[in-house]
Amino acid sequence: MSTIVNTTYNLNHISELAESSTSVLNAVRTKLLEPEPRKIAPQFNSASLAALVNIEKRRINQLAAKENNGLPEGHIPEGSNARHFSLAEALDYVHHFNKRPRRPDNERGRIICTTVFKGGTGKTTSSFCIAQGLTLRGARKVLLLDADPQGTLTQLAGYAPDVDIGDEDTVMPYIYGEQKNLRYAVKKTYWKNLDLIPANISLYAADFYLPARYSKDKSYKFWKALNAGLLDLAKDYDAIIIDCPPSLNYLTFNMIFSADGIVMPIPPNSVDFASSTQFWRLVHQMYQSISEVDAEAADKKYDFISVVPSRVKPKEMSQLITGWMGKAFGEHLTTINIPESTAVDNFSFGLMTVYDQTKAIGSNAAFRKYKDRMDELVDHVDTRLMRAWGLNWEMENEY
Numbered sequence: 001m002s003t004i005v006n007t008t009y010n011l012n013h014i015s016e017l018a019e020s021s022t023s024v025l026n027a028v029r030t031k032l033l034e035p036e037p038r039k040i041a042p043q044f045n046s047a048s049l050a051a052l053v054n055i056e057k058r059r060i061n062q063l064a065a066k067e068n069n070g071l072p073e074g075h076i077p078e079g080s081n082a083r084h085f086s087l088a089e090a091l092d093y094v095h096h097f098n099k100r101p102r103r104p105d106n107e108r109g110r111i112i113c114t115t116v117f118k119g120g121t122g123k124t125t126s127s128f129c130i131a132q133g134l135t136l137r138g139a140r141k142v143l144l145l146d147a148d149p150q151g152t153l154t155q156l157a158g159y160a161p162d163v164d165i166g167d168e169d170t171v172m173p174y175i176y177g178e179q180k181n182l183r184y185a186v187k188k189t190y191w192k193n194l195d196l197i198p199a200n201i202s203l204y205a206a207d208f209y210l211p212a213r214y215s216k217d218k219s220y221k222f223w224k225a226l227n228a229g230l231l232d233l234a235k236d237y238d239a240i241i242i243d244c245p246p247s248l249n250y251l252t253f254n255m256i257f258s259a260d261g262i263v264m265p266i267p268p269n270s271v272d273f274a275s276s277t278q279f280w281r282l283v284h285q286m287y288q289s290i291s292e293v294d295a296e297a298a299d300k301k302y303d304f305i306s307v308v309p310s311r312v313k314p315k316e317m318s319q320l321i322t323g324w325m326g327k328a329f330g331e332h333l334t335t336i337n338i339p340e341s342t343a344v345d346n347f348s349f350g351l352m353t354v355y356d357q358t359k360a361i362g363s364n365a366a367f368r369k370y371k372d373r374m375d376e377l378v379d380h381v382d383t384r385l386m387r388a389w390g391l392n393w394e395m396e397n398e399y
């Protein structure tokens with residue numbers, strides 16, 4: 001007969017768990033992200049550059065070979081006979097050919113937050129892709145703000161939150177009133193024209209600090225802890241894309257309050273749909289209670305609120321629930337369905353997105369299908385930026 005051993009675990013055991021898991025993670029990550037720099041931007045060949053700027057490949061080669069036309073000639077890597085262009089060079093072509101109007105001088109950039117309190121819906125992937133995609137369409141400068149203590153967006157931007165990022169590099173010093181604006185926290189990334197305010201685990205403290213400060217001082221507006229800092233930065237960026245954690249906490253509500261636009265990726269399944277409806281109810285309740293003391297909150301307006309079916313599986317059930325979502329969210333439900341894709345598995349292992357690649361890893365069809373939908377999401381957001389700036393800009397297809 002076997003005897004049951006009743007094992008218990010004390011705090012020392014938890015401490016050992018923390019230590020051993022962190023050291024394994026560090027070892028694995030060093031392997032994953034070697035060599036420094038942790039991430040490098042993609043190289044474009046003439047064909048991928050031609051596709052990006054929507055002209056013929058032949059023309060790219062002609063332009064690159066011509067001297068003194070102000071366009072980069074690219075380089076021919078060893079062992080290749082094809083011309084390649086760095087991301088920075090590719091963006092020169094984008095700015096030369098793209099008819100996308102520039103942000104008017106009197107308009108600030110728009111603040112867009114990706115949020116829903118369900119985990120794993122594709123928020124961080126969408127945030128990062130939207131930011132990369134906007135620069136590829138000609139946006140001059142885009143800022144990413146990681147509002148999730150897990151720091152996944154920070155990782156996608158090429159930094160390891162627990163190794164490269166100190167608490168002083170996050171939004172926390174500004175929230176504590178130790179910094180006058182948010183500029184100290186802005187970091188360059190491996191991607192031209194894309195900056196980052198990173199996150200690390202210290203962001204959890206916001207959820208203790210903000211309510212504690214409010215309970216001591218009822219005049220403290222805990223929902224505006226970042227508003228002035230973000231509006232100040234928005235003068236310098238076409239867009240600030242904020243990636244929220246999978247919860248509606250105090251920090252998330254600050255982001256929602258400061259945002260001009262909301263992107264909500266929801267997989268069409270009943271659990272995620274149900275949780276998204278609770279989310280809107282909670283946001284409304286929050287607004288109701290603060291509106292009593294803050295006229296600005298009572299008058300809050302968004303440029304756009306877009307619910308995006310994400311990680312969509314080709315099943316009848318998804319279609320049924322997308323139908324419910326259409327009834328629930330009406331005009332806010334986009335026609336863009338981001339598919340659940342093997343393409344993502346193939347490159348997310350290396351902390352890459354579809355825009356970090358210029359060609360498929362694995363199935364080309366899966367890559368194209370996923371990338372086309374992501375392109376539509378970027379176009380959707382770009383069109384909303386143009387509208388917010390009062391620009392009349394016709395896109396070939398409007399999403």
Ligand SMILES: Nc1ncnc2c1ncn2[C@@H]1O[C@H](COP(=O)(O)OP(=O)(O)OP(=O)(O)O)[C@@H](O)[C@H]1O
Nearest residue numbers: 119120121122123124125246311339340341344348
């Ligand atoms: N369309 C997709 N198809 C397949 N896998 C996906 C897709 N979108 C995202 N993923 C994968 O799902 C996981 C979660 O994605 P992501 O981090 O973007 O979600 P999230 O909503 O930000 O999660 P969290 O709530 O934890 O912040 C990641 O491993 C990502 O690579």
Ligand SMILES: [Mg+2]
Nearest residue numbers: 123124148152
């Ligand atoms: Mg996330």
